[in-house]
Amino acid sequence: MAPRAVVIGPPGAGKTTIGRLLAQRLDVAFRDTDDDVVRTSGRAIADIFTTDGEPAFRAMEEAAVETALREHDGVLALGGGAVLSERTRERLAGHPVVFLSVGLAEGAKRVGLSTARPLLAGVNPRATFKALLDARMPIYRSVAAVEIDTDHVEPDEVVAQVVAALSARSAASS
Numbered sequence: 452m453a454p455r456a457v458v459i460g461p462p463g464a465g466k467t468t469i470g471r472l473l474a475q476r477l478d479v480a481f482r483d484t485d486d487d488v489v490r491t492s493g494r495a496i497a498d499i500f501t502t503d504g505e506p507a508f509r510a511m512e513e514a515a516v517e518t519a520l521r522e523h524d525g526v527l528a529l530g531g532g533a534v535l536s537e538r539t540r541e542r543l544a545g546h547p548v549v550f551l552s553v554g555l556a557e558g559a560k561r562v563g564l565s566t567a568r569p570l571l572a573g574v575n576p577r578a579t580f581k582a583l584l585d586a587r588m589p590i591y592r593s594v595a596a597v598e599i600d601t602d603h604v605e606p607d608e609v610v611a612q613v614v615a616a617l618s619a620r621s622a623a624s625s
């Protein structure tokens with residue numbers, strides 16, 4: 452059993468939004484590792500970050516991704532920072548990983564830089580978001596099978612581009 456698509460990208464790229472729509476389009480189930488961590492721990496992500504710290508959250512997330520990659524055969528969205536784990540990056544090898552990219556201005560607008568996203572809740576969330584995008588871009592690319600730029604692209608159109616890119620990829624490998 453393996454996911455039909457694994458969706459990665461920074462906060463606000465649309466992993467949850469696009470992942471859900473893609474699952475509908477492919478007529479498969481949707482799963483999001485952020486939800487899995489919340490369900491398994493019984494706590495909000497912001498609470499885990501604040502009370503236990505980011506490393507504790509990353510450990511829970513790594514376990515959630517490992518389980519979901521094994522159990523789920525639909526569309527799987529990962530938390531935005533899941534790919535920071537080297538073990539997770541290794542586990543993603545061979546999977547149809549879809550990297551949804553977003554630029555600073557559009558991403559900041561989408562996330563609203565609210566406190567619901569603990570990593571971006573500091574004194575200068577915009578600078579934090581820029582640093583996060585800069586640092587992670589090569590990491591997302593290193594595990595992606597396809598990359599879709601979502602800047603100023605409506606969700607339905609993003610989904611259409613993802614479907615086309617995944618079809619082209621599977622046609623090329625068969």
Ligand SMILES: Nc1ncnc2c1ncn2[C@@H]1O[C@H](COP(=O)(O)OP(=O)(O)OP(=O)(O)O)[C@@H](O)[C@H]1O
Nearest residue numbers: 461462463464465466467468531561601604605606
């Ligand atoms: N292509 C798009 N165009 C316009 N708005 C979008 C697009 N994709 C997502 N959004 C909006 O951006 C916001 C963030 O989207 P979403 O929660 O899906 O991002 P995410 O990548 O799952 O973020 P996180 O890493 O925090 O889970 C939502 O309000 C959503 O409606």
Ligand SMILES: O=C(O)C1=C[C@@H](O)[C@@H](O)[C@H](O)C1
Nearest residue numbers: 462485530531532568569570
């Ligand atoms: O980009 C990140 O590091 C995060 C994104 C969210 O999906 C959550 O997993 C959490 O808020 C951390």
Ligand SMILES: [Mg+2]
Nearest residue numbers: 466467468485
């Ligand atoms: Mg999400």
